[in-house]
Amino acid sequence: xxxxxxxxxxxxxxxxxxxxxxxxxxxxxxxxxxxxxxxxxxxxxxxxxxxxxxxxxxxxxxxxxxxxxxxxxxxxxxxxxxxxxxxxxxxxxxxxxxxxxxxxxxxxxxxxxxxxxxxxxxxxxxxxxxxxxxxxxxxxxxxxxxxxxxxxxxxxxxxxxxxxxxxxxxxxxxxxxxxxxxxxxxxxxxxxxxxxxxxxxxxxxxxxxxxxxxxxxxxxxxxxxxxxxxxxxxxxxxxxxxxxxxxxxxxxxxxxxxxxxxxxxxxxxxxxxxxxxxxxxxxxxxxxxxxxxxxxxxxxxxxxxxxxxxxxxxxxxxxxxxxxxxxxxxxxxxxxxxxxxxxxxxxxxxxxxxxxxxxxxxxxxxxxxxxxxxxxxxxxxxxxxxxxxxxxxxxxxxxxxxxxxxxxxxxxxxxxxxxxxxxxxxxxxxxxxxxxxxxxxxxxxxxxxxxxxxxxxxxxxxxxxxxxxxxxxxxxxxxxxxxxx
Amino acid sequence: xxxxxxxxxxxxxxxxxxxxxxxxxxxxxxxxxxxxxxxxxxxxxxxxxxxxxxxxxxxxxxxxxxxxxxxxxxxxxxxxxxxxxxxxxxxxxxxxxxxxxxxxxxxxxxxxxxxxxxxxxxxxxxxxxxxxxxxxxxxxxxxxxxxxxxxxxxxxxxxxxxxxxxxxxxxxxxxxxxxxxxxxxxxxxxxxxxxxxxxxxxxxxxxxxxxxxxxxxxxxxxxxxxxxxxxxxxxxxxxxxxxxxxxxxxxxxxxxxxxxxxxxxxxxxxxxxxxxxxxxxxxxxxxxxxxxxxxxxxxxxxxxxxxxxxxxxxxxxxxxxxxxxxxxxxxxxxxxxxxxxxxxxxxxxxxxxxxxxxxxxxxxxxxxxxxxxxxxxxxxxxxxxxxxxxxxxxxxxxxxxxxxxxxxxxxxx
Numbered sequence: 001x002x003x004x005x006x007x008x009x010x011x012x013x014x015x016x017x018x019x020x021x022x023x024x025x026x027x028x029x030x031x032x033x034x035x036x037x038x039x040x041x042x043x044x045x046x047x048x049x050x051x052x053x054x055x056x057x058x059x060x061x062x063x064x065x066x067x068x069x070x071x072x073x074x075x076x077x078x079x080x081x082x083x084x085x086x087x088x089x090x091x092x093x094x095x096x097x098x099x100x101x102x103x104x105x106x107x108x109x110x111x112x113x114x115x116x117x118x119x120x121x122x123x124x125x126x127x128x129x130x131x132x133x134x135x136x137x138x139x140x141x142x143x144x145x146x147x148x149x150x151x152x153x154x155x156x157x158x159x160x161x162x163x164x165x166x167x168x169x170x171x172x173x174x175x176x177x178x179x180x181x182x183x184x185x186x187x188x189x190x191x192x193x194x195x196x197x198x199x200x201x202x203x204x205x206x207x208x209x210x211x212x213x214x215x216x217x218x219x220x221x222x223x224x225x226x227x228x229x230x231x232x233x234x235x236x237x238x239x240x241x242x243x244x245x246x247x248x249x250x251x252x253x254x255x256x257x258x259x260x261x262x263x264x265x266x267x268x269x270x271x272x273x274x275x276x277x278x279x280x281x282x283x284x285x286x287x288x289x290x291x292x293x294x295x296x297x298x299x300x301x302x303x304x305x306x307x308x309x310x311x312x313x314x315x316x317x318x319x320x321x322x323x324x325x326x327x328x329x330x331x332x333x334x335x336x337x338x339x340x341x342x343x344x345x346x347x348x349x350x351x352x353x354x355x356x357x358x359x360x361x362x363x364x365x366x367x368x369x370x371x372x373x374x375x376x377x378x379x380x381x382x383x384x385x386x387x388x389x390x391x392x393x394x395x396x397x398x399x400x401x402x403x404x405x406x407x408x409x410x411x412x413x414x415x416x417x418x419x420x421x422x423x424x425x426x427x428x429x430x431x432x433x434x435x436x437x438x439x440x441x442x443x444x445x446x447x448x449x450x451x452x453x454x455x456x457x458x459x460x461x462x463x464x465x466x467x468x469x470x471x472x473x474x475x476x477x478x479x480x481x482x483x484x485x
Numbered sequence: 486x487x488x489x490x491x492x493x494x495x496x497x498x499x500x501x502x503x504x505x506x507x508x509x510x511x512x513x514x515x516x517x518x519x520x521x522x523x524x525x526x527x528x529x530x531x532x533x534x535x536x537x538x539x540x541x542x543x544x545x546x547x548x549x550x551x552x553x554x555x556x557x558x559x560x561x562x563x564x565x566x567x568x569x570x571x572x573x574x575x576x577x578x579x580x581x582x583x584x585x586x587x588x589x590x591x592x593x594x595x596x597x598x599x600x601x602x603x604x605x606x607x608x609x610x611x612x613x614x615x616x617x618x619x620x621x622x623x624x625x626x627x628x629x630x631x632x633x634x635x636x637x638x639x640x641x642x643x644x645x646x647x648x649x650x651x652x653x654x655x656x657x658x659x660x661x662x663x664x665x666x667x668x669x670x671x672x673x674x675x676x677x678x679x680x681x682x683x684x685x686x687x688x689x690x691x692x693x694x695x696x697x698x699x700x701x702x703x704x705x706x707x708x709x710x711x712x713x714x715x716x717x718x719x720x721x722x723x724x725x726x727x728x729x730x731x732x733x734x735x736x737x738x739x740x741x742x743x744x745x746x747x748x749x750x751x752x753x754x755x756x757x758x759x760x761x762x763x764x765x766x767x768x769x770x771x772x773x774x775x776x777x778x779x780x781x782x783x784x785x786x787x788x789x790x791x792x793x794x795x796x797x798x799x800x801x802x803x804x805x806x807x808x809x810x811x812x813x814x815x816x817x818x819x820x821x822x823x824x825x826x827x828x829x830x831x832x833x834x835x836x837x838x839x840x841x842x843x844x845x846x847x848x849x850x851x852x853x854x855x856x857x858x859x860x861x862x863x864x865x866x867x868x869x870x871x872x873x874x875x876x877x878x879x880x881x882x883x884x885x886x887x888x889x890x891x892x893x894x895x896x897x898x
Contacts, residue, residue, distance in 0.1 A: 020510075025536050030526060031519040038496045049511065076513065077498040095511035115511065117502060141498045263555050327497040330556030334492060 003088065006045040009066050013048055013090075016058050021096075023047035032091055035076040035083040036138075039337070039391075040420050044071070044085030051096045053171060053179055053206035060204065061177030063090050069450045072204040074115060074143030079326075079338050080419025082150060082199045082455055092204060094145050100124050101207070108212045109168055114145025114205050118152075121210060130212040133160040136415070137323045148205045151197030153415030155248040155322070156279070158373035160213070162415065164196040171207035175446035179206070194441060199417050200452035202445040216281035219247070220291045221315045224276045224303040225269035229253055229368070232274035233348045235301040236372040239278065240345065242297065244290050249373035250277040250322050256329070256367040256380065257321070263328030266321025269305040276303070276372070277322055279315075325369045326380065333365070333382035335391070337398045340416035341405035345375045354404045355379060362393045366401075376414030377405070403428070418456045426458050486524045486566050493558045494521045500550035500560075505817040505835050506543050514540045517550035517560050524567055538575040541567050543828060545821035545835075546697050548788035552815065561789065562737075568699025581827075584621045588823055589700065593690030598662040624829035627868075628860045629663075636665035642672045642682040649679035650765065653718035655709075655732070657725040658690050660856045667856070670884035671724045671758055677769040677887045678762060683716040691723075693731035696738065697822045703742065706735045710749050720754040722761050724880055726855035727822055729757045730789035757786060759796040759854065759879055772889035773805035778882065779848035779874075781839075781862065782814045783855035784821065796854060796879050803886045809846040813838070820861035836865035844871055850895050851876045 013022040023029055024046055033041040045068070050056045063070045069089035076083060085091040097113035100120070104110065105128055110121060118139040121132040135154035136142055142152065147163045148170065160166075169183040170192060180203075182192040195202050226232040232251050239246065252260065252268075252275045260266050268275050278294050280287045298306055309315035321328075329336045343351045352368065359366050367380040379401050383394035402412045402425050412418070412425045426435060435457060445451070500517040501507050513519035523537050531537070541564070550560050577585070591597050608615060608626040616623030638656065652675060656668050668684075675682045689712070692705025709732065713721050723729035731738075735750035756764070778800055786792045800808050819825055819835030839862055843851055851874045853859045859876045866873050877895055885894040 023512075025534075027523065027526060027531060027534050027537050028514045028540075031514040031522045033522075034496065036497055075498055075501060093511075093513075095507075095513075098511065138497065138499070141501050263557060324555035327495055327499060327555035330493060330495045336495075 005066055010046050012062050021049045035078040037079050037081045040081040040084050042085050042087050044091035045089050047091045049093050049096050056206050057173045057177050057179050060173050069453050071452050072200045074146035075141050077138045077142045080417040080421045082417050082419035084420045109209055111209050115143050118142050129215045131215050133213045134163050144208050145205050148196050149200050150417040155250055159245050159247045166211040167196055168211050169209035170205050172203045172205050174203045175451035199456050201442055218284040218287040219281040220287050221279045221309040221318050223307045223318050224298040225272035225305040226274045226303055228273040229352055231302040232276045235298050238297045246278050247281040248279040251370050251372040253368040256325050256369045259328040259332045260321035260325050262331040264320050264324050329380045335383055335385040337381040339379045339398050339401050340413050341377045341402050342414040343375045343405050343408045343410035347408040351404050351408055358397050358400055362397050364394050364397045420455050423458045486528055488528050490559050490563050491525050493556055495556050500553050503549035503553040503815055505545055515543055533574045538571050541571050545817050545824050547784035547817035549815050552788045572699040593694050595658050620829045621826050624825055627864050633665055636669045638684050640686055642676045644679045644681045645677050648681055651681040651718050653713045653716045653721040654682050654684045655723045657728050660725050664856050667878040667880055671880040674880055674883045683718050685712045685716050688712045691728045691732050693727045696731045706738050720756050722756055722758050724758040726783035726786035730785040757792050760792050763795040769887045771803050771886045774803050774886045774892055775805040776892040777807040777848040778850050778852050779809045779811050779846040781853040783858045784817050786854055809848050812842040818858050818861050820857035825861055836861050840865035840869050852879055854879050
């Protein structure tokens with residue numbers, strides 16, 4: 001290590017943290033250079049692996065003392081580069097904080113450490129008839145701390161809401177190293193709501209109180225195969241229009257199905273232009289009633305094959321293809337970019353037609369997987385990283401898909417977050433003033449911009465420009481609509 | 486380390502929760518994804534540093550990550566290639582070298598193992614002393630099971646009733662020395678199911694130990710192929726998970742050898758015992774065995790060979806037998822071939838974890854189809870002081886049912 005500040009900081013960490021919790025060897029450091037999004041890489045200056053909230057707080061305070069930025073990381077599965085390290089900073093990894101501290105079934109809540117995986121929470125309470133509802137496709141590995149930072153979604157968020165709807169309280173370490181508790185019950189500003197989805201820019205969650213949901217009485221999963229994406233899209237609109245809120249409606253196009261087939265042999269119907277997975281859950285009578293309607297709608301909109309899962313195993317088999325779809329694309333393409341955008345459901349056909357045009361224009365294949373119920377697209381842009389220029393073209397296609405989303409009144413991210421990957425699209429969605437307002441929130445928590453700087457926002461702004469020194473007066477402050485903290 | 490195989494990894498992290506060392510330490514470089522990253526660093530020109538070698542050595546080779554990977558990364562191939570590179574390029578400390586040489590000079594040779602049986606019994610008593618000399622020696626002494634009565638197997642066991650097949654049987658180095666009764670049970674079960682069982686007396690080590698440690702296994706592979714070719718059998722039945730998985734890899738191991746070795750390897754129909762019995766279908770009547778059984782998935786059976794349902798199916802088909810699942814069944818017990826000898830620290834932690842989950846089933850018998858796992862988990866249960874459980878091989882349970890010996894033959898209730 002050549003940076004003298006980091007060298008001194010590493011020595012202080014060694015004094016502070018348990019043996020083996022400070023990593024400075026470059027070979028080891030490099031294994032942390034990226035999260036689930038591999039085309040942004042930076043070797044962290046130091047990696048620390050704290051085991052308690054107090055250790056996290058002490059590490060953060062030390063970073064503050066030396067004026068060194070820090071980035072929090074859980075399982076490193078994020079898809080927007082939110083945990084991309086800083087070469088001049090410290091990566092605080094929560095993977096050793098994985099205790100389930102308390103399970104309180106009468107009050108339907110559990111208190112867990114941030115490194116606990118999403119699925120581990122459900123596994124801990126499944127036998128008692130409870131589960132943790134948000135289910136990102138990476139739920140067996142992604143950490144709940146990361147879920148909080150990114151406000152993670154998942155297939156079942158259509159009916160049950162995103163992470164933010166299932167977090168009842170947080171213990172956080174603020175960017176100046178204080179341990180603070182936030183609760184959904186607190187009167188006044190919804191600081192908990194502000195923190196969830198703040199992508200590590202407002203501090204690090206060290207204890208998380210999650211809502212546990214009752215396992216539904218009945219679950220029915222149906223897989224319908226359509227000749228085309230349009231047919232599937234029509235079915236989705238008709239189901240929602242009929243007043244049905246399924247637990248999940250997922251769609252995959254032919255290329256995504258091909259990948260899933262290659263990876264896990266999910267045996268979806270052959271020749272399908274689109275596969276729709278509809279899951280209904282709730283009281284048995286309601287599910288049965290709605291199921292009949294969904295089946296009828298699928299037939300009317302042109303489904304040529306409908307399968308119904310008769311058992312938990314068959315349901316798992318249907319979901320397996322969908323849940324492994326991202327990584328499965330690795331089987332049919334040397335490299336790929338997972339995109340995450342949102343469009344109004346009604347704009348789906350137009351946006352998909354636009355993606356088709358992009359594929360032709362750039363000679364790049366795009367596989368489509370989406371949470372069709374809420375218009376959250378996950379186009380998978382396929383390319384060969386060994387072919388010169390293809391990576392750049394894929395990046396362009398990926399970016400232009402986001403332009404399409406914005407043009408149609410959508411958003412640049414549904415659930416993966418902005419991170420480092422999409423910060424440059426923020427000015428396309430928001431005005432200067434919007435962004436400055438967001439910075440005011442950030443500055444309230446992190447005036448020195450040490451907590452995951454360079455993420456979410458395109459360029460350092462306001463307090464971020466030069467730590468501690470402010471240039472000029474913010475337009476909102478000048479106009480009297482806001483006050484500087 | 487084949488760059489093409491490395492490129493298959495998309496860094497999704499689905500392997501992390503199944504990796505025993507990640508479960509223990511929560512560090513990226515001790516996860517499959519992190520190790521693949523280290524491999525790519527080496528391919529890009531970083532020499533094998535002691536740190537890097539340490540992370541590769543810490544891998545148990547349990548292949549749980551191969552099962553978990555949605556992108557089909559061949560981590561099994563990658564780690565074998567990597568171990569070979571580590572063996573070539575990394576200079577180990579003298580005492581570590583000595584221990585490794587001792588193990589590789591001893592375990593693949595049945596006669597040497599036999600000669601050591603008596604001294605090994607003594608070693609159990611000398612464990613504290615050996616522990617002080619080197620932790621690996623202490624681990625070895627702790628693992629030695631109580632002495633078993635030697636069993637002499639005939640070169641051919643004839644089928645009972647109509648002959649349905651002629652199969653060869655691998656007796657295994659450690660299996661035949663420490664668990665001879667498992668081989669006897671295997672031969673009886675196969676015979677009762679209508680198989681002529683050929684047991685070549687001069688068979689050697691299958692090469693599993695070398696193959697899984699990055700050493701040259703070709704000599705062992707060729708000798709084993711020749712032995713079973715001469716035996717004239719339709720299939721080779723293996724009752725040791727580790728041996729079976731390496732024998733199924735022979736075609737890959739010998740792919741560059743002149744003389745059609747790869748084809749000969751492919752022609753050898755290698756089957757795990759449970760896999761073979763399910764393929765064959767049962768004919769012998771099952772007698773009741775009122776016993777609760779916890780089935781342990783040996784990594785080299787479940788992950789490396791994909792044999793999970795067959796042993797369970799065989800056990801469930803026994804009247805009166807209740808099968809219980811062990812929590813975290815996909816996570817390795819820490820035995821992993823030579824791992825518990827070379828990496829006694831983490832092996833011990835994983836063994837303790839496994840023993841806790843096994844004891845929590847409150848079953849009468851733990852069933853495991855790998856001698857390494859059996860010794861490792863038995864030692865961990867002894868150490869825990871929270872009760873022991875009889876450990877048996879699938880073959881012994883089947884044998885007890887087929888011969889109507891009752892639960893007492895297994896030490897059950």
